[in-house]
Amino acid sequence: MGLGRIGSGRVLGGVAALVMLAVAGCGSSTTPSTSSQSSAKINFAVVAPMTGSMAMLGHFISDPCFAAVGAFNKAGGVLGHKAGCVLIDDTGDPADAVPNVTKGLSTSSNLVGVIGIDSNVAATVVPIINSAKLPMVSSNGLSFFLNHYYPYFWRMTPPDIAEGAATAIWAHKKGYTKIAIVLQNDVGDTGNLPGILSAMKNEGVKPVANLQIPGDSSSYDSIVNSVRQTNPQIILLSADTQTMATFLSNYKQLNNGNVPEVITTTQVMSPDFFNAITKDLGAQYLASKVNFIGAYLNQQTPQYVAYLDAMNAAKVQNASTVAATGPIGSLYDGMNVEALAMVAAGSTKGSVYDSYIPKVTTARPGAVVVHTFAQGVKELKAGHQIQYVGVVGPVAFDKYHNSNGWYAAFGVSASQQTSQLGSIGPTELSAALK
Amino acid sequence: MSSAERPTVHLAAEHVVAGYGEAPVIKDVSLEVSGGQVYTIVGPNGAGKSTLLKALLGIVRVREGRVVLNGQEITNRPLEHLAHLGVGYVPQSDDVFDTLRVHENLEMGGYILDAKRRAERIEVVLEIFPALKSMLQRYAGTLSGGERKMVAVARVLMPDPTALFLDEPTAGLSPELTRRVLEEQVRVLADLGKAVLIVEQKAEAALKIADHAMVLVTGTVALEGSGQEMRENPEVTEIFLGGGRAPAAPAPS
Amino acid sequence: MNLLIAAVGFGIASGAVIALGSLGFTLQFGLSNVLNIAYGAFLTLAVFIGLLLVNANVNPWIAMIVAALVTGLLSVAYYQALIRGLLRRGASLGSLVIATFGVGIALEYIIVSIFGPEVQSYGLQGGGTVNIGDITLSGLQVAVVVLACAIMLGLHLLLTRTTLGRAMRATSVNRTLARSCGIHTERVTQITWFLSGVLAGIAAVALAMVTASFDFTLGSTFLITVIAAAVVGGIGQPYGAMLGGLIIGLTTEISAAFLSPAYRDVIAFALLVAMLLLRPSGILGIQSRRHNVAG
Ligand SMILES: Nc1ncnc2c1ncn2[C@@H]1O[C@H](COP(=O)(O)OP(=O)(O)OP(=O)(O)O)[C@@H](O)[C@H]1O
Numbered sequence A: 001m002g003l004g005r006i007g008s009g010r011v012l013g014g015v016a017a018l019v020m021l022a023v024a025g026c027g028s029s030t031t032p033s034t035s036s037q038s039s040a041k042i043n044f045a046v047v048a049p050m051t052g053s054m055a056m057l058g059h060f061i062s063d064p065c066f067a068a069v070g071a072f073n074k075a076g077g078v079l080g081h082k083a084g085c086v087l088i089d090d091t092g093d094p095a096d097a098v099p100n101v102t103k104g105l106s107t108s109s110n111l112v113g114v115i116g117i118d119s120n121v122a123a124t125v126v127p128i129i130n131s132a133k134l135p136m137v138s139s140n141g142l143s144f145f146l147n148h149y150y151p152y153f154w155r156m157t158p159p160d161i162a163e164g165a166a167t168a169i170w171a172h173k174k175g176y177t178k179i180a181i182v183l184q185n186d187v188g189d190t191g192n193l194p195g196i197l198s199a200m201k202n203e204g205v206k207p208v209a210n211l212q213i214p215g216d217s218s219s220y221d222s223i224v225n226s227v228r229q230t231n232p233q234i235i236l237l238s239a240d241t242q243t244m245a246t247f248l249s250n251y252k253q254l255n256n257g258n259v260p261e262v263i264t265t266t267q268v269m270s271p272d273f274f275n276a277i278t279k280d281l282g283a284q285y286l287a288s289k290v291n292f293i294g295a296y297l298n299q300q301t302p303q304y305v306a307y308l309d310a311m312n313a314a315k316v317q318n319a320s321t322v323a324a325t326g327p328i329g330s331l332y333d334g335m336n337v338e339a340l341a342m343v344a345a346g347s348t349k350g351s352v353y354d355s356y357i358p359k360v361t362t363a364r365p366g367a368v369v370v371h372t373f374a375q376g377v378k379e380l381k382a383g384h385q386i387q388y389v390g391v392v393g394p395v396a397f398d399k400y401h402n403s404n405g406w407y408a409a410f411g412v413s414a415s416q417q418t419s420q421l422g423s424i425g426p427t428e429l430s431a432a433l434k
Numbered sequence B: 001m002s003s004a005e006r007p008t009v010h011l012a013a014e015h016v017v018a019g020y021g022e023a024p025v026i027k028d029v030s031l032e033v034s035g036g037q038v039y040t041i042v043g044p045n046g047a048g049k050s051t052l053l054k055a056l057l058g059i060v061r062v063r064e065g066r067v068v069l070n071g072q073e074i075t076n077r078p079l080e081h082l083a084h085l086g087v088g089y090v091p092q093s094d095d096v097f098d099t100l101r102v103h104e105n106l107e108m109g110g111y112i113l114d115a116k117r118r119a120e121r122i123e124v125v126l127e128i129f130p131a132l133k134s135m136l137q138r139y140a141g142t143l144s145g146g147e148r149k150m151v152a153v154a155r156v157l158m159p160d161p162t163a164l165f166l167d168e169p170t171a172g173l174s175p176e177l178t179r180r181v182l183e184e185q186v187r188v189l190a191d192l193g194k195a196v197l198i199v200e201q202k203a204e205a206a207l208k209i210a211d212h213a214m215v216l217v218t219g220t221v222a223l224e225g226s227g228q229e230m231r232e233n234p235e236v237t238e239i240f241l242g243g244g245r246a247p248a249a250p251a252p253s
Numbered sequence C: 001m002n003l004l005i006a007a008v009g010f011g012i013a014s015g016a017v018i019a020l021g022s023l024g025f026t027l028q029f030g031l032s033n034v035l036n037i038a039y040g041a042f043l044t045l046a047v048f049i050g051l052l053l054v055n056a057n058v059n060p061w062i063a064m065i066v067a068a069l070v071t072g073l074l075s076v077a078y079y080q081a082l083i084r085g086l087l088r089r090g091a092s093l094g095s096l097v098i099a100t101f102g103v104g105i106a107l108e109y110i111i112v113s114i115f116g117p118e119v120q121s122y123g124l125q126g127g128g129t130v131n132i133g134d135i136t137l138s139g140l141q142v143a144v145v146v147l148a149c150a151i152m153l154g155l156h157l158l159l160t161r162t163t164l165g166r167a168m169r170a171t172s173v174n175r176t177l178a179r180s181c182g183i184h185t186e187r188v189t190q191i192t193w194f195l196s197g198v199l200a201g202i203a204a205v206a207l208a209m210v211t212a213s214f215d216f217t218l219g220s221t222f223l224i225t226v227i228a229a230a231v232v233g234g235i236g237q238p239y240g241a242m243l244g245g246l247i248i249g250l251t252t253e254i255s256a257a258f259l260s261p262a263y264r265d266v267i268a269f270a271l272l273v274a275m276l277l278l279r280p281s282g283i284l285g286i287q288s289r290r291h292n293v294a295g
C-alpha cells in the first residue's frame, strides 16, 4: 500500500499543515509518551511524517503503536518492561528525513523496535534503521524492497504491485473490460501500475486509457476529456482525496452527470473522502459506484475484537473506521510480532530478537496459534512454540522479508457504513503477477 | 516687470537645514521670492540645489528653520497638500508619468480641478505648447527629452499654480530651445504674477531671466544678489568655469 | 471531437480565474512594491467565507460578492496594520516577502483551526454543460468566464477612463510626482488594496466553484500559478496579469491533453523560469522601469 500518497504534492501547504497538526486535534497521538528515564521502560519508535503536508498519515500510523503498548502493559509489559511509543518525524521529505531520523534514533532512550514509514522516504530511511540494528515492521508497499534485503526490515502486507493487481482482478470479477487507469504521479500511487497491467494482461484486457495526473490541481478538464473519449466502464483511480474528488467532479460536469464506476484503494477510505464524494457526486454515487481495495481484515475474528478494544482504550478518534484499514491493522500486528519475538528470544535487544520474528509467525507443526500478545506470552511461558495470527491473518516472510496476504473489496453505504464485498487471495494474486 | 495690482504670492525660506542622513545637505539657507519674480538657484553638481527644492516642498525633511507661503507656515507639510495651496513642482528627473498617455499626464496635473475646469485648462496649456496637440495619445515614456520637458511643464501649469518649483526644466534641451523655454515660458510665467523658483545648470541663460539669484555651494549660499548683480559678478563665472571653486565659500569636498 | 480545441476551451476557463487572481496580486505589487505572499491565505480565507455562506444556503453568487467584499476590507486592514508600517520603515523587498510569508502561515493556521483540514466543496456540481463546437464547458465555467471578462473590462475602464484609475496608475509609476499633483496617494493605495482583496475573493470563490473540491491549501497552491501568471505577463502590469493568466491556463490545459498530464502543473513553473531568464520584466514589462501599473 502506498502510504506515501496522502496529501503529497502540496509544497507550500506543508508548513501550514505543520501548524494545523498542532491544533487540529490529533487524538491520542498528540500526547506521545515521552521516554521516561526509568530503566525498566522500553520504547517503540513510530517513524512517519509528523509534520508537513502528510502529517495526517503520521497521526494514523501512531495509533496502532499506542494501542499495542496499551495491550502489552495491560498484560504485564514485555519481559517485565513497561512499553511506550516515541514519535520520530520523517517529514515525508527524503532530504529532511535522514537527519531527522538519525537524530531521533540517537536521542530516544531504550528504543527496541520500529514501525511505520511512508513510501517517499522509505528507501533512504530504512537503511539507517537497519544499521541501528532495530527491527522494523512496515506496511510500506514500495517495490524497491521486493528484491533488496535488509535483515531488520519486515514487511507485514503485500507490496503495491499486489494491491494494483487486486484492483484489476476486482474490475475483472465485476465483468468489466473497458478499463481506464488514472493514477496520481507519486511513488505510492504509481507503484500500483505494474500490478494492474500485469493482472490485466493475464486477463487478456488492454486498458482504454492509462494516465498519470498531478495531485491537487485546480482542474483536470483536459485529462477528464481524454479519458471520457474512451468511454470506460470503470476507472481504476488511485490518488489523494482532494485529487479524486476534483477529478470526479470535473468528470461529472463534462460528461452530463455520468461518471463511470471507480475502484480505488482503502487508503482514502475515510469520512473525509466519503463527505467530499457525497457533496460533489452524491451519496448514491458513493454507495453504488465506488469500491475500495485494501488488505483484508476479517472483522469477525476475536483478534479483531481485541485490536479494536486496544484502539479504543488508546482513545483513537474514529477508532472503528481507522482500525478497519489494512495498513493500520498490519502495523498493530507488527507491534505484537516484535514484542512476542522479544519474549521468545528473552531479550529486547534488536540483534538478538530479530531472528525470532519468523519464529513467532511461521506456521509449522507443533506451533500453537495465538491471536494476542497476552496469549502468546502465556504459551511461550508454557514452553510452547507459537504462530501469531493477527488481524491481517497469517503472514509468511520470503527471503526479502516480504509477505503476501489477502485483499478485500469494500463498499460504503449512503450512510457511510463500510462493508466487505468480496476477497482476492494469494493464489489469484500470484497468478496475476506471473 | 511685476504685475503689482493683484494680491501677490510670497514664499520665504528661513535658515533651512535639511538632508538625508547624519550630516545635513542644506546648511542654513534662506531665500525669498514673490509673485512676478524669478529666483534662480545655480551651483555645481551635488551642491544641494535639488535637495533645497525638495526641502521647501516637504519631500526632504526640514530639521531646522521654516518655510512660509503667503504668511502660512508650510514646513514639512505633506506634499499632496501643497497643490491645493497653488504650488507646482517639476522635478529634475522622473518629471512625467511614463506609463500614462500625454493627455492623462495633463489630467493628473489638473487632478485637484473639477472635470469642467480641467477640460478648460487642457485647452489653455495646449495653446501654450501647441506641439503637444499631436502627441496627446502617446505614452509619455516614449517621448524625446525635449518633448518630455514640454509635457512636464504643461502638466505643472494645469492647475494654474501661483508658486512654481522648477528643477532644471531645460536639461537636455538645445541652447536655442533652452533660451526659448526660459525667456518665452518661465519669464512669461513670472510676468503673469507667479513666483518662480528655478534651479539651473545653464547659469548664464538662467541668470538672464532672474530677478534674484543665489549660488549654492555644498549646501550653503556662496553668493547672492539681484539677477543683474550676479550676471556681472566675475566670481559667479569663476565658480562655473573654475571647476566649482567659490572664493567666498569653503571649497566643496 | 478535436482535443486541441477542447483543451483551448478549458484553458480559457482556467485562464480566466488565474487572470482574476493574478490581477489582485499584481495591483498590490504595482502600487506598493510588495510581493505579498500572504495573498494565498487571503484566497483561502475568501473560499472559506464563501463556504460558510453557501452552507447557510446563501446563493453562491451572493456568497461570492460578500466573500469578496469582506476579503477586500481585510486586505485594507492588513495593508494599514502591517504593510504600510514596514514600507515607512524602509523594509526591503526581501524582508517584506518574509513578513508576508509569516502572516500567510499564521492566517492559514487560523483558517485551519476554525474550519478544519477536511476536503470541502460548495456542492454546486451537476449543472448542464455548454457545447460550442468542440468546446465543452460546464455552465458554471461559462458563467465564470463571462464574469471574469466583465470584471477585466470593468478594470480596464476604471484604469483608463476614470480619474481614480489614472491616479492609481500615476501613483504606481511615480508616487512623488503624483503627490505633487495633489493626489492622496495613501488613499489611492488603500483603495487599490481593497480592490485587490475583492479580486482575490472573486477569483478564489470562482476557483472553488469550478474546482469543486478544495481544502485549506487551495490558496497557497493557487498562489504559485497566480505568481507565475503575474511574472509571465510582467509583474505590476494589469494587462500582463490578464495575458499571463490566459497563457498559463492555455499551456497547462493543452499540455495536459497532449503531453503527459502528469506534468500539467509543471508547465506553469517552466514558463515562470523561462520568463525570468529570457525577459525578467515579463511580456508587457517595461524593461527600464522596475514596476508600474501601465495603461
Ligand atoms: N536620496 C538621497 N539620499 C542620500 N543622499 C542624497 C540623496 N539625494 C541626493 N543626495 C546627496 O545630496 C547631495 C546634494 O544632492 P542634490 O541632488 O541636491 O544636488 P544638486 O545640486 O541638485 O546636483 P545636480 O546639479 O547634479 O542636480 C549630493 O551629495 C547627493 O549625493
Ligand SMILES: [Mg+2]
Pocket: B049, B050, B051, B092, B167
Ligand atoms: Mg539637482
